[in-house]
Amino acid sequence: MTEVHPTSIVDAKARLAPDVKVGPYCVVGPDAVLGDGVVLHSHVVIEGRTSIGAGTQVFPFATIGHAPQDLKYKGEPSRLEIGSNNLIREHVTMNPGTEGGGMVTSIGNNCAFLAGSHVGHDSIVGDHVVFSNNVMLAGHCKIGDYVIFGGGAALHQFGRVGKHAFIGGMSAVENDVIPYGLVVGNRAVLMGLNLIGLKRRGFSRDRIHAMRDAYGVLFAEDGTLRDRLERVADRFADEPEVMEIVEFIRAESDRAICMPRHDRAA
Incomplete structure (x- = not known):
């Protein structure tokens, strides 16, 4: 049974599934859709055309679905779609899409957005x-599965981060991060592969060795990146993780690829 605290304001047009719990002093707008078992703990604001998937918890003072922070936004009916079983902690902000970006902001499943982070x-x-x-995620960014951002990290607008990558705390990332990569710094540089994350998620020793070998070829100092990319594609054609990196680099993007600093030791 849906529970709404008497101090909260839930618009009559909002759609609340069974077992939704709305705690004290929340505001839920008319176009909101809350799935089974969603919990708004207290002082949460859900506005705009926002849908939140089953089992998601939203903590105090999160502001979800208010107008995007884009001066070109003119009130178009864009959306914010949040998947299931997400954890949205205190003071998190998430904005819907815009006409210039496809009209939708999309969040997957089983994610954790800790205090003060922004999408x-x-x-x-x-x-x-x-x-x-x-963590600060600017507009028009694309984040793959199993990515982890350390505290205070920021990603430039239109940036991409490939799956299983790790972004070090306080990093300012202005370029795309390859899948399985690890970047650190201001401005962030590629430090290698996210080996700890790969081991934790059960990647075999052989698969990790293949990725390390490919990384060594791809980011060597000789030749051009394009030439090295083709060598890697030919040599590691049967290694799916390596080919994910290859295809990521080949894809069109507004940003360059985050590269290592070969003078790092100096």
């Missing part, structure tokens, strides 16, 4: 993603 308009976030405290 900008028209961004696409995959499944099992973790935003630590105060």
Whole structure:
């Protein structure tokens, strides 16, 4: 049975599934859709054309679905779609899409957005993603599955982060991060592969060795990136994780690829 605290304001047009719990002092707008078992703990605002999937919990002072922070936004009927079993902690903000970006911001399933983190308009976030405290995701970004952002990290608008990547805390990321990569710094540089994450998620020793070998060829100092990319594609054609990296780099993007600094030791 749906429970709504008497101090909360839930618009009569909002659609609340069974077992939704709305705690004290929440505001839910007319176009909101809350799935089974969604919990708004207290002081939560859900506005706009926002849908929240089953089992998601939203903590105090989160503001979800308000107009995007884009000066070009003119009130178009864009959406924010949040998947199931997400954890949205205190003071998180998430904005819907815009006409210039496809009209939708999308969040996957089983993600954790810790206190003070932000998802900008028209961004696409995959499944099992973790935003630590105060992570800032600008508009039009694309985040793959199982990505982890350390606290205070920021990603430039139109940036891409491939699946299983790790973004170090306080990093300012202005370029695309390859799948399985690890980046750190201001401005962030590629430090290698996310080996700890790969081991934790059960990647075999052989698969990790193949990725490390490919990484060594791809980011060597000789020749051009394009030439090295083709060598990797030919040599590792039977390695699916390596080919994901190859296809990520080949894809069109507004940003360059985040590269290692070969003078790092100096």
